[in-house]
Amino acid sequence: MLKSKLTPEEIEVRIWGFVVVMITVILAGIVFALLYSVTFVVQPIKSMAPIDQAYTKMLNDIVLLIVGGIGGIVGKRAVGAVSAAINPPSVTPPAPAPTPAPTPAPAPAPATSTWTSSGALPAWVNPPLDETWVPPPPPTTPPEHLEPDHVREEIAAARREAGQ
Secondary structure, rough: OOOOOOOOOHHHHHHHHHHHHHHHHHOOOOOOHHHHHHHHOOEEEEEHHHOOOOOOOHHHHHHHHHHHHHHHHHHHHHHHHHHHHHHHOOOOOOOOOOOOOOOOOOOOOOOOOHHHHOEEEEEEEOOOOOOOOOOOOOOOOOOOOOOHHHHHHHHHHHHHHHHH
16 A cells, blocks of 8 residues: 655644544533533532532633634634635735834723632632522421311312322
């Protein structure tokens, strides 16, 4: 069998394809893990457990990073191909661009994030949990309390009717 030597463009395309496939597999694994952990793990009634909130936020950030990476990798190749097709390379050098005027720094955004910066690494701050729900008081009837016979017969008839 003859071994043909790959051109640099073919090598670049194969590496690019491998990177895109691997990042997509990682993204699919993260999405599967997130869905499994949120779907099949018992959660509190009115809110999510703090560790699950941190885990979900972390996975959300990772997924956004990977999707942006895939978009950047795919977009770089697509933009390069389109720009080469639209504008063939010219022989004249472009004129130097004027230096841009300095722009003022943007105003800081209000602090609404649950991430705080402490030194070099950000630290997770748990948002306040909704702890306003309280259970109702226990029953005040004695344990041996029974409804009157006619009420119990109505309940039994309703149960028989629902069972048919």
